[in-house]
Amino acid sequence: MDSTYGAPELAIIVAVFLFAGAVKGVVGLGLPTVAIGLLTALVGLSEGMVLMVIPSLVTNLWQALAGGALMTIVRRVWGLLLAVCIGAWVGVDLFGRSDTALLTALLGVMLIAYSVFGMVSPKLPSPGRHEGWLSPVLGAISGVLTGLTGTFFMPGVPYFQALGFSRDIMVQAMGVLFLVSTASLAVALGGHGRLDTEIGAVSALATVPALLGMVLGARLRRRLSEQRFQQALLAALLLLGSYIAVRSLAF
Numbered sequence: 001m002d003s004t005y006g007a008p009e010l011a012i013i014v015a016v017f018l019f020a021g022a023v024k025g026v027v028g029l030g031l032p033t034v035a036i037g038l039l040t041a042l043v044g045l046s047e048g049m050v051l052m053v054i055p056s057l058v059t060n061l062w063q064a065l066a067g068g069a070l071m072t073i074v075r076r077v078w079g080l081l082l083a084v085c086i087g088a089w090v091g092v093d094l095f096g097r098s099d100t101a102l103l104t105a106l107l108g109v110m111l112i113a114y115s116v117f118g119m120v121s122p123k124l125p126s127p128g129r130h131e132g133w134l135s136p137v138l139g140a141i142s143g144v145l146t147g148l149t150g151t152f153f154m155p156g157v158p159y160f161q162a163l164g165f166s167r168d169i170m171v172q173a174m175g176v177l178f179l180v181s182t183a184s185l186a187v188a189l190g191g192h193g194r195l196d197t198e199i200g201a202v203s204a205l206a207t208v209p210a211l212l213g214m215v216l217g218a219r220l221r222r223r224l225s226e227q228r229f230q231q232a233l234l235a236a237l238l239l240l241g242s243y244i245a246v247r248s249l250a251f
Contacts, residue, residue, distance in 0.1 A: 087139065
């Protein structure tokens, strides 16, 4: 990875995280998804994953700890969270052995899936008596996809919705999932020698515009229709995912 950043590159990164933070401020989620999608289109998947790590850690730490249901969530889905950690290590290992173009196309597909799921919002059945084995299986799949694409949403969030969490617990549960996924990705990237010191420093600095964006987004929420904003965001991510997938496969 090229680790040299000039003023134009830094300005782009600041703009990406300012916007991604604003998205999270308005709708309560989406910073990692928006950031990894835009960064991949601008600087490439491998570099984008590293840049996204620290802002995602910081912003999701707050979401994971805000609320009184942390232990309830951990007791319910500890198997899934543990499997995410293992899966992320496997995913990053596979990343180093895979065709970057195909992985970038996979990211595009994940963004499309995220958008379609958000638009359709299907009612998923409860796992019931299958929860015991389904949680670690889906956690492992989620972890591998995290290691391959830097995305955390699928299939963990739809599964959490199927578990029937209340709205407040669901928001905190997503924070826990995203925090564990990001931390696992960071450990796996470091363990496989994919963390670059300069890129890590830029990632740390990118936390500032991400947090600023969250503050601005929270203020905008009072003036915007959250539903319409989310619909526009999902449509934009659908187009972005399609663009990334098509461009990466256009050999």
